[in-house]
Amino acid sequence: MVINEISLHDFLEEQEQIKEHFVVDSPEKANWVLRKIKALQSKIAGNIALAESEIEKIYAWLEMVNGQIDWDLDYLTGLLTAYANELRHEDPEFKSMNLPNGKIGFRKQQPKWNYQEKTLVQSLKDLGRIDLIRIKEEPDKNGLRKAFKIQGNRVVDPETGMVIDGVSVEHREDELKIEIVK
Template sequence: MNAILEMELEDLEEVVVDEENKEEAKERFKIKDLDGANWALRKLKAIASKKREIETLADKEVEPYKLEIEKILEWRDNELASYDKSIDFFYFLLEEYYREQRKLDPKFKISTPYGKVSSRKQQPKWNYDEDKLVGWLKANDDKFVKVQYSPMKAELKKAYIVAGNSVVTEDGEVVDGIVIEEQPDSINIKVEA
């Protein structure tokens, strides 16, 4: 690990806090601009580098010392777990800032030398109550029911119309057994290696 990444890790303990002080830390370390996002991505890059270093050391030690493998793996897992809390915290900060900026600019993205933050639209999720749906399909439109009486979901999506949280036929009849659930955009954080 290089000296710059080591410096990024030095002040990590004051940034990441326990559950009791989470609200205070959210305000204190709130990301307000691109510099703040860059700072968080630098921290994430340093953590990723440190985790790789720990994993490499553990892997080297496991091979010659088969008898102490559990001790080495326990050390590795404990070391990595301490960094996982930091990763979660920085992801939270970046996602919060990103969501705020997306409200102002729907095309907003973060790109710095240390990483990128972007989002991707997700398709609405169809939640099926298979028993109700199969019963409805058997009574109304059995071409979408397989022999073992399970709905043909891909074909249903093509054949019926989404109306709010429901699915309806061309005649406007609500298909019983399907509830449409809108999905939020997924947010992708990529730390440059």
């Protein structure tokens, strides 16, 4: 594949000329720009599809080559586990052994707590231990928009006229929406 080489200077000159001289001033030119945008978006989609297919192939290869290594690691770890268990059986006080290439041994672990959240919360409520229940407070933003009104840049309760602290309104310009027909 031959790639046309263009200097950075020439590329920038070409880009600046396009931006300086081309102006959309008719429906035909606007349609031409939309067609160009559609073509560029199609190229991006093609690039993404190609990359994703290559990524899938790479992950399949990685799984294949690491599958045997993982099996070997499990096997060798099993051999060390059996040996360490044998040492502990012979000497119940056995904790660890330092060797030139590493260390094998046993380490105490803290008990693992498994939670069934809904059942636990109800049990704590039943025991009157609400001090152990955490409640997350956050504003209902959709409810706020329905209940309050905008006045300038502020949000106001229409029933009381009170300004609501902690929220302000940013008025924004209309956004241009460009839709490309597929």
